[in-house]
Amino acid sequence: xxxxxxxxxxxxxxxxxxxxxxxxxxxxxxxxxxxxxxxxxxxxxxxxxxxxxxxxxxxxxxxxxxxxxxxxxxxxxxxxxxxxxxxxxxxxxxxxxxxxxxxxxxxxxxxxxxx
Amino acid sequence: xxxxxxxxxxxxxxxxxxxxxxxxxxxxxxxxxxxxxxxxxxxxxxxxxxxxxxxxxxxxxxxxxxxxxxxxxxxxxxxxxxxxxxxxxxxxxxxxxxxxxxxxxxxxx
Numbered sequence: 001x002x003x004x005x006x007x008x009x010x011x012x013x014x015x016x017x018x019x020x021x022x023x024x025x026x027x028x029x030x031x032x033x034x035x036x037x038x039x040x041x042x043x044x045x046x047x048x049x050x051x052x053x054x055x056x057x058x059x060x061x062x063x064x065x066x067x068x069x070x071x072x073x074x075x076x077x078x079x080x081x082x083x084x085x086x087x088x089x090x091x092x093x094x095x096x097x098x099x100x101x102x103x104x105x106x107x108x109x110x111x112x113x114x115x
Numbered sequence: 116x117x118x119x120x121x122x123x124x125x126x127x128x129x130x131x132x133x134x135x136x137x138x139x140x141x142x143x144x145x146x147x148x149x150x151x152x153x154x155x156x157x158x159x160x161x162x163x164x165x166x167x168x169x170x171x172x173x174x175x176x177x178x179x180x181x182x183x184x185x186x187x188x189x190x191x192x193x194x195x196x197x198x199x200x201x202x203x204x205x206x207x208x209x210x211x212x213x214x215x216x217x218x219x220x221x222x223x224x
Contacts, residue, residue: 042213042216043214
């Protein structure tokens with residue numbers, strides 16, 4: 001089945017450690033996105049990428065880093081510089097170009113808890 | 116700045132139509148109206164989108180006012196599985212879609 005796979009689903013880390021969240025898609029989508037969601041809040045855009053080897057900062061990029069070496073993969077690293085890393089992280093993808101509908105396809109999310 | 120305004124919560128009786136309102140008075144001419152929903156602790160799910168005309172698909176109907184300053188998402192026969200947070204979003208591209216707090220819809224048996 002086509003879709004987006006995020007891993008791990010749950011992750012616990014000690015303060016000061018970097019962690020990397022995986023996001024893989026087999027939808028052949030050009031664009032991929034990372035969002036952060038805090039309890040009772042909406043989603044905030046961290047980074048997005050519209051093409052391999054290129055990505056742009058979203059609204060809350062500080063303390064995060066990404067890479068886009070393959071079309072299918074868009075890993076997110078939460079660095080020790082992120083002040084409040086405990087959150088629910090969502091990866092999404094979308095197609096671009098002619099016939100583009102703007103529909104985002106989301107993964108099931110990764111819940112990071114920093115102890 | 117919030118581009119849309121939605122009520123924080125609504126209740127709907129099971130089997131009845133759920134009508135979720137959204138105000139987007141500052142919408143630009145090239146911006147679409149999108150609706151997504153998020154069931155607890157899952158990723159959001161796309162429901163429907165539109166530009167000017169009313170739209171219908173297997174999940175819902177979208178009614179957009181003529182001046183495009185507001186819209187209503189209609190779930191024709193709400194079920195318990197429709198209990199979720201519903202997001203109304205306006206934007207002209209995927210990276211422009213800002214998810215606010217949405218409306219928490221509770222479908223009551």
